[in-house]
Amino acid sequence: MNIQESNEILTRQEAADFLRCCVTTIDRIPELPRIKLRRGVRFRRSDLDKWLDRQTQGAQA
Secondary structure (H helix, E strand, O other): OOHHHHOOEEOHHHHHHHHOOOHHHHHOOOOOOOEEEOOEEEEEHHHHHHHHHHHHHHHHO
């Protein structure tokens, strides 16, 4: 993944697609890093990658 992809900003639907889950699941994970913009939210792809890494490490421990 290059720098431009890691800094990519995703919508709720794009984040759900990236994590292969539904948008409702995205909304129900409070520790998922998000950027609040007025009435909407966005997700930085690099933050989602880091969050996934932490989840994976926690499952292996």
